[in-house]
Amino acid sequence: MNKTHQTKWTLLLNPHAGGGRGKRDLDQIEKLLQSQGFLYSLIISEYPKHAIQLAKHAVENGCRHLIVAGGDGTLNEVVNGVFLQKVISPEQVLVGMIPVGTGNDWIKTFGIPNSYTNAIEKIEERKTFFQDVGKLTYTQNGVEKQRYFSNMAGFGFDALTAQKANSLKEKGRSGMLVYLQSLLAAFLQYKVQNVKIVIDKDPLEELLFSLSVAIGKYNGGGMKQAPNAIPNNGIFEVAVIKKIGFWGIVRNLAGLYSGSYIEDSRVACFRAKQVLISSPTDLAGEVDGEALGESQFHIEILPQKLQVIVGNLQ
Template sequence: MENPLTKKWFVILNPHAGSGRGKKDQAEILKRLTKADFQYELAVSEFPKHIIQLTIDAIEKGYRNLIVAGGDGSLNEAVNGIFSQTFCLPEEITVGMIPVGTGNDWIKTFGIPNYYSEAVKILNQGEIMRQDIGRITFSENDLTKNCYFANMAGFGFDAMVATKTNQLKSKGRNGISLYLQALGSSLFNYRTTKTQVVIDGQKIDELIFSVSIGIGKYNGGGMMQAPGAIPDNGLFQVTIIRKIGLLGILRNLSGLYSGKYVNDYRVSTFQAKNISISSAHNIAGEADGETLGDNKFEIDIFSQKLAVIYNPQKYLKEK
């Protein structure tokens, strides 16, 4: 007999997303889901990483359809729950998104509107595609750990910006301007490090400013760091910025939002399945804006492993 929960939705709402918008707008979000005839159970996350366990618990109970009402970090936690649970194959899970976060970068690639009413309409249409998922392997307290990401991972400067952004969010700051504040602050504190990056066996060993590894195109509140990324082609877009200096970054600032910064001679892009990153003093990492600390990292891709609800009319269209 089929479990009836496989056709019911499990909604995970992050009340802290968007610097408290999740809590403030909870009633409106649920009203729109109810009006659209969604049958659902609600869970509200209470602390960092709680969504990972809520996702695992929901899958164990029999749910196979999840809606995440939150930001990129909330989606990242749900993805980590899906790929760390052992009750079913990750391919059996479908994920939809109601954007509540500050940056909301994943939705930009997948054509999800940044309005509750329109996002629920897309959920109701139920168009599904299977996107790639990245896995990052690193060590923590002498233990090997895996984490997964659905949008973009960054190393070096990108990770410093993510850390400073999260610090600003924890102080109650919100809005896209906080990404620019974190970017500006990081520029004056970051030191380019000699880093070894191995991309599908091709070795780069020089002064590296940052490495971005994209499944989706955007991060940092709309910066198009991986303009050539295609989420279901089984390949990351890897963007490496070599030593560039403050003036070089300022000259390329508008290009970060249009994707044209990749034309700078200090920037190289690759399509790849496997990447390793290391340096003498280790290097900072982040995945979907979540800080991973200083480490050596191995990154590989799982092709078309997660079913997501998307908007085919706006998919891969530039914002």
């Protein structure tokens, strides 16, 4: 018997993912899993951050095999739940992904097809991979908090774009137009900020347009913001975009999707295990598309701490 069929899985589904696709497609997803002989229990998240608690409690109650049916934000919440529990080491939990979200950026690096049938086939194949995880420390309302991420953290323009996209998603919008509309809306509002950045021990100060700290290659609905990222090498890929202007963005729009934008003279790329970000004015931040508000940030890498099911990695 296939090892996958002997395993008891927990299916954690976000019904709001993909503009409500999670709810609409639940029956289809369950029928596909059942037709392939999966043994599983279903839990459904009901509100933002609920999946953090659901994943935490599932692991505390013995779950070691999780299937996430949602988007990048749902996966982020599950990862945070896995890391917040104290029963076992996080890498003892195996996480598979059925993409239901709008952007589905994590799967692009990790070779998971954007199709329920094919994604479930990858879970059946059970090719496992230990990826790096980012840990971000920030302050919110005077309280120090931590947030883990499995794909990418963004600051400045990147984070404002994520806030705009999330607002559209909450209104039931989905698809690539969400990200293009959010890009335009964020550009019309965003002003460059003077930011101090420490990359490992090397300080720099820039008029910052945007900054990304990456484990995976893609963000923002398919933009290849970190084309050289390797998700298990214990090192972040860091891209600092300096003041660039409207036409600079327009000229680099295709390059954002191909990864060639990093060749622009106003983009500086680094590798680091730790990044500190501070600004005299509040700077917006996000992880895996989830807004964190405005704060100062300390980001560190946790090498190969999350066990995931992958296809053919990029």
